[in-house]
Amino acid sequence: MKIDERHLIQLAAVVKTGGVTEGAALLGLAQPAVSRTLSLLEKRVGEPLFVKGRRPLQPTPLGLSLAEHGFAMLAASRKASDLVESFRVGKSGVVRIGGTPFFMDALIARLCAEFQASHPDVRIDQSYGYFPDLRAALKADQIDLAICPIDILDEGSGLEFQQILPGRNVVACRVTHPLLLKRRPQPSHLLDYPWVAPPPGSPLLADLRALLLSFGATEIKIRYSGGSLMSVINYLKSADALTIMPHSVVFAQRKEKTITALPVTIPHPERALAILKRVDAPRAPAVDQFADFVRLGFQELRHLIKRHEESVIWGL
Amino acid sequence: MKIDERHLIQLAAVVKTGGVTEGAALLGLAQPAVSRTLSLLEKRVGEPLFVKGRRPLQPTPLGLSLAEHGFAMLAASRKASDLVESFRVGKSGVVRIGGTPFFMDALIARLCAEFQASHPDVRIDQSYGYFPDLRAALKADQIDLAICPIDILDEGSGLEFQQILPGRNVVACRVTHPLLLKRRPQPSHLLDYPWVAPPPGSPLLADLRALLLSFGATEIKIRYSGGSLMSVINYLKSADALTIMPHSVVFAQRKEKTITALPVTIPHPERALAILKRVDAPRAPAVDQFADFVRLGFQELRHLIKRHEESVIWGL
DNA sequence: TATCTTCATAACGATATGTTATATTGACTG
DNA sequence: CAGTCAATATAACATATCGTTATGAAGATA
Incomplete structure (x- = not known):
């Protein structure tokens, strides 16, 4: 019946x-x-x-x-x-994001939590990768958004780029590092300390090599490598080692008072942090909402950084 | 949407x-x-x-x-x-039955449980009453079935009667009653013991009065009245009292070895236990299934009684 | 590349869903 | 016990859509 x-x-x-x-x-x-x-x-x-x-x-x-x-x-x-x-209206659904490990760990995870305060029914699936993998994942519809640094000459046919932060690296160390006592550390001083290498395959690793070349150095004391952001930070906390990091990542850690940036200027990479989307395929509304949220979050971050640097100058 | x-x-x-x-x-x-x-x-x-x-x-x-x-x-x-x-197919639904207290307590409740062994999703709502109330309840569609003794001259327009047991009363007492030692108790002996009166309004009460008249007695020592079947049985268990009961009710208690029937023959009431249904209104299939089950159950009971009495005769 | 399976589309008849208008019926009241 | 009112059942009709068969398109498989 x-x-x-x-x-x-x-x-x-x-x-x-x-x-x-x-x-x-x-x-x-x-x-x-x-x-x-x-x-x-x-x-x-x-x-x-x-x-x-x-x-x-x-x-x-x-x-x-x-x-x-x-x-x-x-x-x-x-x-x-x-x-x-x-x-x-983007209040439910799944957002699949992929990105470079340091940015995801330092900045995006936090934004995810904040986003879900207003969108509790949106699930976020996070994965890691660098630009080539992320581009492939986007095109294969394995992720909805990629958040990663892109070279100005990176090609992304069929992808939409939205720049959210200019590229800017710093040399990071623990807050008790002896070099911080010097008024103007010289490149040669940097070579005196052990270094932590960024993850293999990351743009940061290339940046580190470029930095060495600019110092005229060919070799460096790599004492630790392969760790995620938390491993690197915990390593730095316990040693007078140095590493290269995106400025925003170090900045995001300022409240912890564990690591900071050395007052040395190093070349900007020809690169910018960006959000990548597919333009052809339809996206779930929640994806766009999240992308907007991230963009706003980084806009705020830029202002914070600016004000922070101004206050540091005043503080001098 | x-x-x-x-x-x-x-x-x-x-x-x-x-x-x-x-x-x-x-x-x-x-x-x-x-x-x-x-x-x-x-x-x-x-x-x-x-x-x-x-x-x-x-x-x-x-x-x-x-x-x-x-x-x-x-x-x-x-x-x-x-x-x-x-x-x-009668495997679910509600069956609302009404009946006289003694029959319901002694026989029907047990049948309900047995019925539900094969019809677990059928709910049974039981209520008590005597013929006039039950007939009214049936016509008002408050119950689906009535199980009660009916006089041959009871009128039940619009009702269907199905006789399931002939009327037959016995004098009941506890198994240790002194009268059971006598080979052939006389009516005069019955008057020597206290009596328990059947529920007010019940046909049994009328039968008791008729019984007394047949003995030529006008008065009797009523020492207890108003109790349900369990009360009456528990009372009888603790005293050498007598009462009148349907034979089937006493028979149903035979396993308990607490009460039994005195070997005195008393007049059959002009009455029979019957199942009453409305003929006009549609009945849920489960109701008919249950009615059939009850009819079969009593058919079996009649055989049991017959065989039991034959075996008792053989036992003599 | 060829073939096969699966999904999408088209066309069409049948069903039944929703509407408004109207008749019937039960409930309430004097 | 009428008479009245409200709620339900019925009738008639337009239309949406459901389910069918036939056929085209597209992805998978070899």
Whole structure:
């Protein structure tokens, strides 16, 4: 015995409201439609669903039980509608982001948490990678957004780039590092300390090599490598080692008072942190919402950095 | 955004089976119908439900979430169908029975439990009363069945009577009663002991009066009255009192070895235990199933009584 | 590249859903 | 116990859509 789901819902509405007219109103239908549905249902089921000849409409046990199932369907239906609605406005869904490890760990994870304060039903799936992998993942629709530094000559056909932070590296060390006592550390001093290498494959590693060349150095004391951001920071906390890092990553750690940037200027990389999206494929609204949120977050970060540097100057 | 429930179910079927063709087959539909439903749904929702251009059909997160709700509806729908089916064959529903206290307590309650061994989803609502009340309750559709002794001249217009046990009363007492030692107790002996009166309003009470008249007695020592069957039995267990009871009720207690019937023959009442139903109103199938079960149960009881009495004779 | 399976589209008849108008019926009141 | 009112059932009709078969398009598989 197959029962039309719509009929069950109408039955539920009638039982809930206690009348055909009210039930119809609840569903936004005319009374005769619901009335006919009930007749049909009774005929199909072959058993009475309401006790006859009583005006305060009273369901039979079978009618009541069937209505219970109708309630379940009604609930599922409403939840489905709500889901679609929330998805459309970006309040639910999944955002798959990929990015370079240091930025993700230092900046993006925090933004994810903040984003979900206003979008609790949006799930975020994070993965790591560098530009070539991320571009491939984007094109293969494995991620919705990539957040990574891109070279000005990187090619991204079919991708949309949104720059969110200029490239700027610093030499990082622990706050108790002896070089911080010097007024103007020289490049030669930098070579006196052990170094931590950025993750293999990262743009930072290339930047480190370029930095060495600019010092005229060919070799360097690499004492630790391969660690994630947290490993590197924890290593730096316990040794007078140096490493190269994006300025924003070091800045994000300022509250911890564990690492800081050496007051030496090193060349800017020809690169900028950017959000990458596919332009062709449709994106879930939540993805765009999240991208906007990240962009705003970094805009705020830029202002913070600016004000922080001004205050440091004043403080001098 | 209102979503057609049927569409959700079809979506669920497709997601479950992993293909439009299989999903359609699962629902007993042609493939194009489901295909069109998916197109419509996607257009209405405004978001892709499946990732395009991948053959092992893969739902988007939204599609998957919507399908979850579809599963809920599908489950509710199937449960509703099953419910109707089981109701039709009498495997679910509610049976409202009314009856005289002693029969209900001694015989029917037990039958209810046995009935539900094969009909676990049938609920039984029991109530007490005597013929006039029960007849009224039946006509007012407050109960589906009445099980009570009826006089041959009782009128039951619009009611169907099914006799299930001939009327037969006995004098009951505890198994250690001194009268049981006598080979052939005389009526005069009966008057020497205190009596327990059957419930007020019961046919048994009338039978007791008739019995006294047949002995030529006008007065009797009523020492206890108003109790339910369990009260009466517990009273009898603790005193050498006598009472009048339907034979079947005493018989049903034989395993307990607490009360028994005195070997005195007393007049049969012009009455028989019967099942009463309304003939006009439709009855739930479970009601008829239960009535049949009760009839069979009493048929068995009659045989048991017969064999028991034969064995007692042999035992002499 | 060729073939096969699966999905999308088209066309069409049948169903039943929703509407308004109207008749019936039960409940309430004097 | 009428008479009145409100709610439900029925009738008639337009239309949406559901389900069908036939056919085209596209991805997978060899």
